[in-house]
Amino acid sequence: MTYLMVLGGLILLFIGGEGLVRGSVSVARKLNISELVIGLTLVGFGTSVPELVTSLRAISEGAVGIAVGNVVGSNIANVLLVLGVAAVIHPIITNPRALMRDTSIMVIMTAVLCTLIWFDLFSRLAGFVLVAALLAYIAFSLIADRTAGDKAADMHAEEGEIVEANYGILLGILIAVAGLAGVVIGAKLLVDGGVIIAREFGISETVIGLSIVAIGTSLPELATSAIAAFRGKADVALGNIIGSNIFNILGILGVTALVHPFSVRGVPTGDVTTDAMSSGISHSLISVGDIAALLLSVALMVVFAISGKLVARWEGAVLLFAYALYMGLTFNLIPVPAIL
Template sequence: MTYLMVLGGLVLLFIGGEALVRGSVSVARKLNISELVIGLTLVGFGTSVPELVTSLRAIDQNAVGIAVGNVVGSNIANVLLVLGVAAMIRPILTNPRALARDGLIMLAVTALLCALIWFDLFSRPVGIALLGALFVYLTYSFVADQRRDNEAAVMHVAEGEAVEARYGLFLGLVIAVAGLVGVVFGARLLVDGGVVIARDFGISETIIGLTIVAIGTSLPELVTSVVAAYRGKSDVALGNIIGSNIFNVLGILGVTAVVHPFSVRGDISAEAMSQGHHASIISFEDIGALILSVFLLMLFAITGKQIARWEGVVLLLAYALYFGLLFDLVPVPGILPHA
């Protein structure tokens, strides 16, 4: 029954997330909102709604590991898994100038996330500051993208145009609301089922958040990227992933901290503390995987002006290695901490 809950949650998150994005975009187009605004806000935010609702549900259930692991794991999966799959389908052409602004912001936001975890800074004022930073980023991006020669604007417009949704105002609104309901119920099933599995098998809730939950909430990005790659617009996937990773940190953790301040040192087991893992429920390995993912993304995107198929293979292998380390399937040399 528990596995059916998790599977049902994943399905509802996927279908609901897709419906929410397409319905919202359809409504926006009927209201004559530009493709630039749609790509800059609705697409990035819409594909991050599953992460948001899931993290809020997890915090409500006092499953901090799932809430934070969901965001960290989703950002890792977005790069290593989603972009890896998209690049294997079709090499992703990149424009270093277009990526300069958003790419650097993603690097800064990733560094900020590492600092927040390290110093355990998830209070309500910090949440408000994160949301303020998101507002500043969106405002600055919108103003900067008004320039005709801005290549980042071209990327954001392409993100909006990649979503095929022209249902009309009323139908689009119905689809969006139905999608949101699906995401809410899917998050409830996924989190509740994930907590039960963690307790039954003695697995940390954080690992469940970093893996099953993170992959489930990244399904909208995966589908969007795969479809874009098949249609020869795989460069849209890159912009979508960067925007989603920024939203995940500033928006999701911001809202979560405002609604329910939490601590990443609050649900450590006695066994974990005895083994030296008392610093944080997010381990050095998790932080290392997060940093490695954004490093590889920027390295591959800037050099050669494309993410080639072999680079997509590297990303997927890195994700497989990370999975193996999480579940102790890969032997770790004793010289490493906590090996």
């Protein structure tokens, strides 16, 4: 029964996420909103809604490991799994100038995320700052893209165009609402099932968040990127991944901390805001290895996408191998070197 809960949650997250994106994009087009705005806001935010709802649900139930592991794991999966799949399907020709701004922001925000985890700074103030930074990023991107009219603007516009959705306004609203409902129900099933599995098998909730939950909430990005790659627009997949990672850090953790501040130190009981700073970094729910995997995934993406102007199929295979290796280490299927 538990496995059916998790499976049902994954399916609802995927279908609900797709419905939410397609419904909202359709309504936006009927209202004559440009593809640039759609790609930068609705597609980027819409594909991150499963992560947001799942993390909020997990925090409300005291499952901090699932909430934070979901974001960290999703960002790792976006690069190693989603980008890897897209590159294997179709080599990704990149434009460093188009990617430089958003990639730089993603690198900076990843460093900010690692800092927040290391020093356990997920207060309500931190949540407010992260959400404010997200709004500033969106506003800056829209102004810069409309003013410059450069490759970055073209990339964001193509992110919107890749979504096929041309329903009427009423039908679009109904599809979006139904999709959101599916995401909410799916998040509940996935979190509840994940907690039960963790307890039954003695696996930490963080591991469940980094793996099963992270992969499940990344399914919309995987679907969008795979479709883009099959259509020969794999560069759109790269832009979608970068945008999603930025939304995950600023939007998901920002909103989560703003709604319900939490601690990543130790295993909280009762109030998830309990201060456990004195317990030391060794007791952090997110390990040094997880932080290293996050930083390494970003480094690989930058090296493959920016330096060579092409993410080749063999590089996509390297990313997939790295993800398989990370999952093996996460579930202790591969002996961990003593240095770690």
